[in-house]
Amino acid sequence: MTQGPPFKKHIQDIRPYEPGKPIKELQREYGIRNVIKLASNENPLGPSGKAVRAMRRALRDVNLYPEGSCYYLLTRLAQELAIDPGHLIFGNGSDEIIELVGRGFLSEGDEVLSSEKTFLVYPILTQVCGARYREVPMTKDRRYDLPAILAAITPRTKIIFIANPNNPTGTYVTAAEVEDFLAKVPENVVVCFDEAYVDFVDANDFPKTLAAVTDGRKNVIVLRTFSKAYGLAGIRIGYGVASREMITYLHKVRQPFNVNSLAQAAATAALDDTFFRWRTKWLVVRGRKFFYRKLAQMGLEYLPSQANFILVNMKTDGQEVYQYLLRQGMIVRPMGAYDLPEWLRITIGRRSQNVQVIRLLKAYFSKKTA
Numbered sequence: 001m002t003q004g005p006p007f008k009k010h011i012q013d014i015r016p017y018e019p020g021k022p023i024k025e026l027q028r029e030y031g032i033r034n035v036i037k038l039a040s041n042e043n044p045l046g047p048s049g050k051a052v053r054a055m056r057r058a059l060r061d062v063n064l065y066p067e068g069s070c071y072y073l074l075t076r077l078a079q080e081l082a083i084d085p086g087h088l089i090f091g092n093g094s095d096e097i098i099e100l101v102g103r104g105f106l107s108e109g110d111e112v113l114s115s116e117k118t119f120l121v122y123p124i125l126t127q128v129c130g131a132r133y134r135e136v137p138m139t140k141d142r143r144y145d146l147p148a149i150l151a152a153i154t155p156r157t158k159i160i161f162i163a164n165p166n167n168p169t170g171t172y173v174t175a176a177e178v179e180d181f182l183a184k185v186p187e188n189v190v191v192c193f194d195e196a197y198v199d200f201v202d203a204n205d206f207p208k209t210l211a212a213v214t215d216g217r218k219n220v221i222v223l224r225t226f227s228k229a230y231g232l233a234g235i236r237i238g239y240g241v242a243s244r245e246m247i248t249y250l251h252k253v254r255q256p257f258n259v260n261s262l263a264q265a266a267a268t269a270a271l272d273d274t275f276f277r278w279r280t281k282w283l284v285v286r287g288r289k290f291f292y293r294k295l296a297q298m299g300l301e302y303l304p305s306q307a308n309f310i311l312v313n314m315k316t317d318g319q320e321v322y323q324y325l326l327r328q329g330m331i332v333r334p335m336g337a338y339d340l341p342e343w344l345r346i347t348i349g350r351r352s353q354n355v356q357v358i359r360l361l362k363a364y365f366s367k368k369t370a
């Protein structure tokens, strides 16, 4: 009798993460040269110029292993955030820190809590660890329902993931809501605030979660990334901020050289590129307003966003609109995987790109009604 490898059922059952369609793939498939990608919440300005120059300099040393401690980046970021370096850990994207948290704290039979319609890496990671993922319904205005999450905690709950602002809705939980939540959540549950989009927030009541860490909360970890506002998604670097105990613990889970030397150089330099960061935020804040105005004129429902994307209800098969846009060389993100089949998530692009996506949507709807 032949026996195959010992595949684990809980891993075989995973529904793989579907990334946004790459530009080159669309160019190959449709023979279109000018493709616009507003599908993966990347920075439409490209990478920070300072980061690119730093990577060029760092290229000469790629025969050497990177510094496992990320020393220069660690020192620079600690200064930027005005915290002790002992509170920081870096990862190959903040995705890796999500994974470290899962591998560090989950065993088979444990539970992870989060919201419905949130970042799809959380359930995947949970399943990889053999734990059970439970999603709590959102509020009516499609925000994380923190009181409902509190009520769903059981003795098996080990981690709660809170994407704030949330992907794909762009909505957020407020400082008052988080304060109330942290006052009630048991201290033996790890609370992971995933703030990948924090650099685009302009709401005054957005929570200051780093203060929870520096004030001594031992069960809180805050995740951030260089992928979005710093334009470094392709080089893969993100970080976590937590108590010294939690950081020491997570270091034991990571690989010794988990952050490559180009990423370290790029991120260190990008922190100095304040003009680039300012331009990026300005572009996103203005872009969001542009979309609000145009979508309202078109009678399309959208969710007000604190992130660099906007979720729009097409009130028809979203997949069909997605395919139409693809044929015109525009990649956005269909939302079937989030059980939002009528919605599309559109990354805020440069002004001309935003104008183009609105123009194409208008063309689609006018053809449909013709």
Ligand SMILES: Cc1ncc(COP(=O)(O)O)c(C=O)c1O
Binding pocket: 040, 041, 092, 093, 094, 095, 096, 119, 163, 166, 167, 194, 196, 224, 225, 226, 227, 233, 236, 237, 238
């Ligand atoms: C909510 C959320 N968390 C984390 C990430 C991962 O970011 P990174 O590129 O740092 O791995 C993303 C990326 O889209 C995200 O949307």
